[in-house]
Amino acid sequence: MIKVENLYKQFGDNEVLKGITTNINSGEVVSIIGPSGSGKSTFLRCINLLEVPTKGTISIDGQSITDKNTNILKVRQQIGMVFQHFNLFPHLNVLDNLTYAPIKVKGETRQVAEEKARNLLAKVGLTEKEKAFPSNLSGGQKQRVAIARALAMEPNLMLFDEPTSALDPEMVKEVLNVMKDLAKSGMTMAIVTHEMGFAREVADRVLFLDGGVLLEDASPADFFSNPKTARAKDFLEKVL
Amino acid sequence: MNLDFSQIVPYIPFILEGIWVTLQFVIISIIFGFILGTALALCKISKMKALNWFGDAYTSIFRGTPLILQLMIIYFAIPQLTGYDISPFLSAILAFGLNSSAYVSEIIRAGIQAVDKGQTEAAQALGVPYRLMMKDIILPQALKNILPALMNEFITLTKESAIVSTIGYLDLMRRAQVVGADIYRNFEPLIFVGVIYWLLVMVLTIIGKVVERRLKFSD
Numbered sequence: 367m368i369k370v371e372n373l374y375k376q377f378g379d380n381e382v383l384k385g386i387t388t389n390i391n392s393g394e395v396v397s398i399i400g401p402s403g404s405g406k407s408t409f410l411r412c413i414n415l416l417e418v419p420t421k422g423t424i425s426i427d428g429q430s431i432t433d434k435n436t437n438i439l440k441v442r443q444q445i446g447m448v449f450q451h452f453n454l455f456p457h458l459n460v461l462d463n464l465t466y467a468p469i470k471v472k473g474e475t476r477q478v479a480e481e482k483a484r485n486l487l488a489k490v491g492l493t494e495k496e497k498a499f500p501s502n503l504s505g506g507q508k509q510r511v512a513i514a515r516a517l518a519m520e521p522n523l524m525l526f527d528e529p530t531s532a533l534d535p536e537m538v539k540e541v542l543n544v545m546k547d548l549a550k551s552g553m554t555m556a557i558v559t560h561e562m563g564f565a566r567e568v569a570d571r572v573l574f575l576d577g578g579v580l581l582e583d584a585s586p587a588d589f590f591s592n593p594k595t596a597r598a599k600d601f602l603e604k605v606l
Numbered sequence: 607m608n609l610d611f612s613q614i615v616p617y618i619p620f621i622l623e624g625i626w627v628t629l630q631f632v633i634i635s636i637i638f639g640f641i642l643g644t645a646l647a648l649c650k651i652s653k654m655k656a657l658n659w660f661g662d663a664y665t666s667i668f669r670g671t672p673l674i675l676q677l678m679i680i681y682f683a684i685p686q687l688t689g690y691d692i693s694p695f696l697s698a699i700l701a702f703g704l705n706s707s708a709y710v711s712e713i714i715r716a717g718i719q720a721v722d723k724g725q726t727e728a729a730q731a732l733g734v735p736y737r738l739m740m741k742d743i744i745l746p747q748a749l750k751n752i753l754p755a756l757m758n759e760f761i762t763l764t765k766e767s768a769i770v771s772t773i774g775y776l777d778l779m780r781r782a783q784v785v786g787a788d789i790y791r792n793f794e795p796l797i798f799v800g801v802i803y804w805l806l807v808m809v810l811t812i813i814g815k816v817v818e819r820r821l822k823f824s825d
Contacts, residue, residue: 443733453728
């Protein structure tokens with residue numbers, strides 16, 4: 367589904383990604399892990415062009431998105447993204463957060479959008495919060511709303527950029543559970559995470575990045591029990 | 607003490623009419639300045655260098671020269687150049703609107719830049735086009751934060767509006783001068799319009815506070 371070829375990204379003199387080549391298949395859940403500064407977030411953000419790659423190509427369903435003529439807005443509409451800091455719209459209530467883009471961007475009627483939004487809120491267990499403002503929600507609730515907001519656009523692919531890193535420990539589970547359900551439903555997911563337990567349990571594949579290079583690409587079972595590179599061994603020793 | 611406020615009583619209706627005359631061009635100038643200021647702010651944060659340059663040059667000129675000079679140029683100098691006999695009303699709106707927009711654009715630019723970058727990213731990730739993102743997501747949040755600063759600018763404009771008396775526009779200030787010349791007493795009419803200006807500003811202040819409170823609900 368997604369094909370990444372020889373991806374480079376440079377910020378000024380700082381080369382963050384140094385030639386990443388990989389692919390993510392339809393329905394696959396891929397965890398991207400690595401030490402901080404390894405370029406994993408940048409890699410994820412390149413997939414929906416929040417960062418424009420310096421070099422290399424990314425294509426989705428055979429269609430290049432790094433091409434200059436690509437309509438970036440159309441590409442992004444098919445890709446949901448969940449951020450570390452939620453980034454809910456603070457001046458809109460929960461329901462409006464979910465329906466804003468479907469109504470304004472996809473041109474859905476309010477009625478249709480709200481019905482879908484309510485279904486999604488039920489799925490993430492926040493039905494009773496539809497009129498609440500983000501400032502009145504806990505971190506875990508905010509992140510579940512953020513996931514529902516991304517899903518409201520009916521994306522083919524979901525990107526998660528450290529979705530639990532800003533949460534209090536007791537709220538991590540409720541968010542991970544929502545993500546597990548989503549994985550079970552067959553959604554294609556790419557997840558940058560520090561939750562090794564989650565990666566091991568839910569992911570189909572683990573990508574290990576270090577210093578902007580993709581060092582390992584393996585099944586979680588292989589990667590966690592039997593990492594090939596010294597760098598990955600070292601990393602796992604520190605985090606597990 | 608030679609004070610006699612009863613002397614201005616016959617002139618009170620004449621002075622009070624000035625409230626509307628002043629308000630008329632102040633309100634239009636505020637709206638004009640706000641819209642133009644927003645556009646200038648968007649120029650300043652644009653990725654296009656030419657627009658950045660234009661926004662900065664504009665601000666530098668209109669903030670860097672006296673307002674009364676700008677008013678005089680528009681009212682006295684433009685007719686000389688174009689032959690078009692511009693009315694005091696139109697001159698006042700142009701001068702105050704153009705001048706105010708320079709200040710407003712700086713306030714709005716700061717407000718936009720203070721909105722968390724994550725908001726832009728979230729909107730972009732949802733495929734929201736730039737125009738909609740600015741209108742529905744970024745500007746509403748920016749405006750909430752800069753409301754006190756904007757109110758300040760509107761209050762300044764209301765008071766500075768007295769400068770139009772210099773081009774013979776019959777606003778509050780000018781009317782006080784006319785009455786003063788008529789009855790050979792200046793203290794009473796000047797104090798009288800002074801109180802009116804103060805009341806106008808108080809009303810603006812209260813409106814600002816109400817709007818601010820209304821916007822607080824999402825905190």
